[in-house]
Amino acid sequence: MTYLIQRDGQQFGPYTLEQLRGYVSAGSILPTDIALQADNGAMSTVAAVLEKATALHPPPGYVAPAYGFLRPEHVPIVPLPPNLHWAIVLVISLAFSLFPLGWLIYQMVWVRSLDLANKALVYLLAGFGVGLGGCLAGGLSMAFAGSDHFPVLGFAVIMLAIFAMWALNILSVFEVRRSMLAYYNTVEPIGLRLSGVMTFFFSLFYFQHHMSRIVTWKQTGYLSPQG
Structure with missing residues (x-):
C-alpha cells in the first residue's frame, strides 16, 4: 500500500x-x-x-x-562527515591557531563528495592567494615609495587585497552551505536548515554541529533536533 x-x-x-x-x-x-x-x-x-x-x-x-528524488542506484556513496563535537573543535582552535583553517579545509573536501561542482575550497584558497599577493605587492610599493610621498597606492592595494580575501572566504563558506542544503533536502531529505547569519559568523563550528548530527543519524538512525 x-x-x-x-x-x-x-x-x-x-x-x-x-x-x-x-x-x-x-x-x-x-x-x-x-x-x-x-x-x-x-x-x-x-x-x-x-x-x-x-x-x-x-x-x-x-x-x-x-530517496524520493533520485533512484537508489544513482545515489552516490558519501563518506561520513568530519566528526568532532563543535565544542571540541572550538577548544582545539583556541589552542592551535592553524587548526581552524585545517579543519575548515577538511569540511570543504568532504562537501565535495556531496557536490562535485562545489567550489568552496577554490574560493578559500583563491582568497588567501589574493590576500597574500596583494599585501606583498602593496608592501613592496610602500617600501620603495619616495620618502617625501605618502604611499597611498601601496596602502590602497593592501586594503583592497584584504577585502577581496574576506569576500572570497565568506563566499567559500556559503558555498558549503549551498551544497549541504541541496543534498540534504533532495538526495537524502532530512529537512536540513542552515541559518545564513550563523553561517556568516560561526561557519566552522556551526557546520560541525550539523555534520555531527548527520554522523549520528547515519550510525544510529536518530536525527537530533536542528538546534
Missing part, C-alpha cells in the same frame, strides 16, 4: 509505509501532513496512518529514509 503526501498545495510520493517512517524520522515529512491512500483516495494525517499501521504491524528496526 502506498500513500501520496500533501503539504501547502504540493503533492509528493507515492511512498510505502517504510518510506513514510523513514521520512518522518528524518523530519522531512511531518506527522500533520495529509496522506492520501493511493489506491482509494482515503484521506488522513500521516500520524494517523503510522499509528494504525503500527497497531496492525509493529515496525521493524530503523529503516534509512528512502
